[in-house]
Ligand SMILES: *[C@@H]1O[C@H](CO)[C@@H](O)[C@H](O)[C@H]1NC(C)=O
Ligand SMILES: *[C@@H]1O[C@H](CO)[C@@H](O)[C@H](O)[C@H]1NC(C)=O
Ligand SMILES: *[C@@H]1O[C@H](CO)[C@@H](O)[C@H](O)[C@H]1NC(C)=O
């Protein structure tokens with residue numbers, strides 16, 4: 001009894017913890033305590049702690065060799081120095097993600113724009129080796145002024161392909177030929193549009209506003225209200241609006257710095273030491289993408305890894321555990337509020353219930369009235385059956401593939417000439433005609449030869465020997481000397497003097513011909529009339 005109260009209390013606590021933070025909890029029912037499962041996701045975290053940073057091109061970081069730099073506010077006071085070999089004066093990339101203590105600002109800094117008019121370009125690539133979902137604004141803090149032209153890119157496939165996330169310029173039309181926009185100009189329908197904003201690039205003094213943001217909060221607010229008080233509404237949109245969730249998903253980010261702060265005026269060539277980039281912090285508040293199948297995401301062997309529940313597995317809980325593939329994998333769902341649907345992977349062989357399961361080979365079901373069953377329509381990948389659980393005729397089951405695998409059915413490939421039909425048994429063996437053999441019936445048993453099918457030998461080296469000096473041609477026929485004929489050359493052409501006239505072979509010697517003609521005349525004379 002006490003235990004049940006405690007469990008109940010735990011359950012209530014869980015419900016107030018915030019949404020989707022628990023994957024399961026024990027609840028007491030009339031039949032005792034049972035586990036209840038929910039859609040769940042990890043908490044938001046500061047992902048700068050886990051990011052790997054790379055800056056390009058090589059040599060873009062200042063201090064090697066040491067160099068002096070000035071500031072935009074006071075271009076004539078150039079006493080500051082960057083020196084990579086001196087820890088107090090060095091500005092390496094890791095200072096963009098360190099935890100600053102005692103109010104001491106630390107920052108990465110580039111070389112100055114000495115090579116003007118050649119552009120001063122730098123790329124900062126941030127990788128996590130894990131799909132993440134933004135939960136709040138990305139914020140990049142620039143010391144000594146924000147860039148006047150910059151692009152934020154993202155990749156969703158570990159850096160194989162990239163797409164622009166947002167453009168930043170003090171003049172969007174001039175820099176990118178795009179109309180300047182703010183997130184607040186966007187309607188719910190075009191909230192995932194990639195925009196160019198001038199809001200973070202105009203000169204306001206290097207100390208007044210150091211931050212450049214990618215606005216996540218303002219985009220969430222379009223659905224959840226200005227104070228994000230109605231997150232259910234946002235989560236509902238995440239499920240229903242195409243591309244919304246993906247918009248906030250990434251594995252890598254890249255900042256392309258294209259032109260530094262200019263101090264609100266044109267480039268002054270006489271003092272290029274005041275132009276450079278300096279970044280003290282990059283904040284990336286996000287959560288691991290675990291497809292609503294995990295509430296924890298932990299560092300394992302240096303990589304973030306969802307702690308998958310619901311009998312799922314994979315870095316993002318993106319597939320069912322082995323042996324739990326009775327249904328094809330599904331992400332959990334935020335719907336219905338407040339606990340969503342866990343979409344648990346179940347043990348293979350357990351009944352699939354009332355919902356029609358097609359193992360991912362069809363996305364359409366239809367109800368057949370007179371049979372009172374629901375069946376999958378147009379099974380793909382050469383499958384068939386009510387649940388696309390069988391292979392089409394002429395295909396057999398790939399024993400090493402799961403039922404929801406695209407390559408679960410393999411073509412029988414029976415040899416048309418050698419097989420009775422184009423179907424095969426469950427291990428891929430075709431049914432062979434007489435004389436044919438092999439898994440695909442494309443071979444002949446001994447005593448048969450292949451000629452668009454298997455035929456019994458007409459001659460060979462063992463039982464069916466060609467006679468009278470004949471030679472066996474590819475088991476198909478005896479090639480006889482001129483005087484003999486028959487399948488095995490067993491007949492003489494001139495037996496007992498008969499048939500000799502009809503023989504028209506030019507190979508007969510003239511002597512033989514003469515002899516035969518004489519004999520012929522003789523015979524006619526002797527025959528009584
Ligand atoms: C930055 O990345 C872009 C895209 O890959 C590339 O075209 C450009 O050359 C890079 N710039 C630098 C300075 O490495
Ligand atoms: C990325 O993560 C996967 C899965 O955790 C791991 O197998 C792989 O080695 C990681 N790659 C790098 C470069 O760390
Ligand atoms: C978004 O849609 C609104 C109204 O539907 C429109 O006024 C606005 O220009 C659109 N924004 C962009 C960036 O296309």
Ligand SMILES: *[C@@H]1O[C@H](CO)[C@@H](O)[C@H](O)[C@H]1NC(C)=O
Pocket residue numbers: 037309310311344345
């Ligand atoms: C996952 O499978 C194990 C082993 O069968 C089972 O004990 C557990 O309850 C399952 N979890 C879920 C969420 O179904």
Ligand SMILES: *[C@@H]1O[C@H](CO)[C@@H](O)[C@H](O)[C@H]1NC(C)=O
Pocket residue numbers: 398399400401402405407410
């Ligand atoms: C059978 O399935 C396995 C696992 O999916 C796959 O690697 C293999 O290529 C398949 N075999 C054939 C012949 O398609």
Ligand SMILES: *[C@@H]1O[C@H](CO)[C@@H](O)[C@H](O)[C@H]1NC(C)=O
Pocket residue numbers: 425426427428429
């Ligand atoms: C398929 O046919 C082959 C050849 O006839 C046979 O050896 C094999 O046992 C059969 N497999 C099954 C599962 O029936």
Ligand SMILES: [Ca+2]
Pocket residue numbers: 095096097098099100105106107279280281
């Ligand atoms: Ca710092």
